[in-house]
Amino acid sequence: MRTFTRRRMLKTVAAAAAGPLGFPFLNLAHAQAAPIPIGVAVPLTGNAGPYGPDMAEAAKRTAAKINGAGGILGGRRLELFIEDSESSAAVAANLTQKFINVYKCQSCVGYWGTPEGMSSRPIVVQNKVVLMVSSAANAITEGDTQGYVWRFQMKATDWGIVIGRAAAGMKFKTVGILGLQNAFVLPIMKVFEERMKGVGVQVVDSLIYNPEQPSYRAEVERVFGKKPDAVFCFGLLPDFVSIMREVHRGGFDSKVIALSIMADAEGKFVQAVGPQVAEGIRHFQPMPDVAASGYKKFVQMMGAPPDRVFLFPPNTHDQVSITALAMERAKSPMAVDWSKQIITVGNGPGQEVDDVVEALKLVREGKPVNFQGAGSTCDFTPNGDQLGRGMGQWIIKGGKSVFVEYAKP
């Protein structure tokens, strides 16, 4: 973490110094063709703060791997500009402007949350630069993106489908739904509610609440007070902590099902409420197929123990990889050209490869490839939505999240 900050500072300073002189100054230093800049906006702080550092690390290691094997486009290195999006829409929009205008990036990757993606989308479309997000809200890829916006995540409505199917299997007769007023939560709620009604489960209440309320007593009272078999909560960590304390103290017995970013958040939830309150909560989150060899290689690259589950960093790896592959395929660093090759290298048809260096070699030889990423199989719809990513389900037992199953929509 710290080393990355310092290194980035050096880069920033170098870029600032080189700015007025133009990039040839840097070329002399490296005695190579100009590096290819990629903007990486990750949440190092804010509500998604726990996830950013590993995403940044994944991007760095992926770029290092590609650079170590000779870079792309005849020996050009990838140069990353990693910045903190602060989980905020305005900050992310400023960053995207900075990536495009100051660092001349043609690819902006990272973008954990929906606000970050939504605020950056018009900027990239206008500047004809590619944006690769890790956020879920359907709206990010809806409408005309002119092929510049790509989602490396399961779409929110698909979350609703997977959770709905799992819920149907749990044989509840009545359920309540409690959701945060939030762009990615609302589509999940809507689809989930439809699915529940579709399989004949009675939805006793479906309630939306605001962030940063003084208390959530009224909401908890209204939904849990109707004593449904289970309550599905979709929101973020801070509100869920308050809600669960209220539920426990209110003596409600409904089963609670949530998302991992609320009920796990790298262990922060159990830390905040204690194992007793957390006991028995089930939580869901899109995750990589941990059995796939692409994911196993990724964990190795990160130097983590083989059973470690990374939720978001594999997406960043895939974003950097797909950028490199599409550029190599288009033989151009300009997004106008290579954005059209994203589907070609991601969906195939071609040889299935899960190692980016190998894939780059094949592309250089002019052979068709079908890249299999670490976070998913990297298959896309023409409008930029990702297919082939699934969801994990966990249950909290004794203060620890125990893995239950993996399912695709």
Next chain:
Amino acid sequence: MISFLVLLAIVVCFSAILALALNFQWGLGGMVNFGLAGFYTLGAYACALLILKGGANTFVATLGAMAIVAAVSALVALVTLRVAEEDYFAIVTLGVGEMLRLASLNEDWLTKGALGLAGIPRPLSDVVPAEMYSYFLLGLSVAILLGTLWVLKVLARSPFGRIVRAVREDDLVAATLGKNVLWARVRIFAIGGAFIGLAGALHAFYYQYIDPTQFTNIVIAYAFMAVIAGGRGAHRGTIWGAAVVMVLLEGSRFLKDVIPALNSDQLAAIRIIIIGVGLILLLIFRPQGFLREHRLQVDLGDAATIQR
């Protein structure tokens, strides 16, 4: 780097307009607006919605946003007519601002709630070439800022401006002098509101995407800081104040590189602590700001404007 500075300068422009509006309401008129963030939200949303749903062009939408914020401000001032005391008035504006922000989050049929409004078109974006657009927007913002400055200056020097200041210093005296204090208060607040709406519209054009998370109460701190730093009542000073605050804010981001042990949450915290400490120090040691209120010298003969 140049283009990044251009973008920063645009942000300074609309922060300065916001600060000028606050300066008019509070600095000149003595009406504390703690609901600034809410009125600013209203301006941005009104502008965006008039374009996206109302089909208005950017010019009409900007005027519309100004009119809507002015109308709501006037209403607030009218309803609180009986609440002449500044502290009560401040509490009411705090509440109104909160309600406006709540509405932007919860009325999703209109505002799309937390999803925000995307794809807000910019003025003349079909005429100006894309690569030149940020320079154009800067030029436009500077022009609007200067226009705002001019209008507010003229108003401050007009007879109306004298009533405004009289109301600030002591509304009882002003009332005794026969000026219609209530009506003056409504007008001060509405005119200030119009320019808050203008700043909101520029915000919407700049980001092209607005959502409720962009309009937190910290906006209030920045604007008050700008007004106090520039000298309460002084127009040009307010613009300098806004520029200094924005440069401090953006500049403090580089603290991260100097002190790598800090995470960004802590940096954000330090940034706001600096703003807060600066605000209090300025209040204590330089209450007149770095530039004095215009014409104060000339006005010394005018009984209503003599400082205690």
Next chain:
Amino acid sequence: MLQTAFNGLITGVIMTLPALAVTLLFGVLKFPNFAIGAMMTVAAYMTFALNAQLGWPLLLATFVSAVAFGGICIVIDALTFRPLRERGAITLMVASLGLGFILENIARFIYGNAARSFAIEIARPFRILDIRMNREQMITLGVSFLAMVLMYLLLTRTPIGRAMRAVADNPQLALVRGIESPRIIRWTWFITGMLLAAGGVLIGMDRALEPLMGSNYVVAVFAAAILGGLGSPLGAFAGAMLIGIVGELSTLVIPPNYRIGIPLVVIAVILIFRPQGLFGQPHIRK
């Protein structure tokens, strides 16, 4: 219905202490202190440090941090408000806004944005007349009533309290009568600090500790204090109860996410029709 009303009662009781603090401070110093939210947050984190990090029992931790925070408030006043005392309510109000930002972010700087809890077991509820209640709510009720009674006794039975009321009624006259107002102001801040510290701990017990925990209550607390007529402890208590109960009951008819707006509507209605509050005496300006 009954349960909702009881929940409202609890919300109201939680707001009683800060509303008392607002009332007391406004009475003596004549300006609304918008920093109360952040003050409660900081005091709650101080208690958290003693309780969860040093392992002291919560009661002892609260008492120690309340006394300490009372002292801190005296220092804060000396540094921030005293130099501005002669500049009028608006300046003091803006200073309190800045102070609030400073305090809230000191808490954020040290403890980050993540939610934390005191080291107490979260207990399951018991039932009386089919209303669910729990231990913490009983503590909240007890503490608030105790604080109210103490405040009442302080203001009516002690020389300091009487002096405070004298200063509140007429500072000049109080001065003439030989009441030393700087000393009274220090006492006022000390008591305010203790009330806010206790209030902060109650909020932390009710929800969780995070940097916005206190600021979220500011509008509602001011509504309660204004409703009570700014200046009477009994009024502050009644105002807090009304805001709490009305707010919670309103969720039966309006969407709960507008509940936060209820205090605003209450403020507006009162200020328009009865500016002196429900329990305040009408007074003549200037």
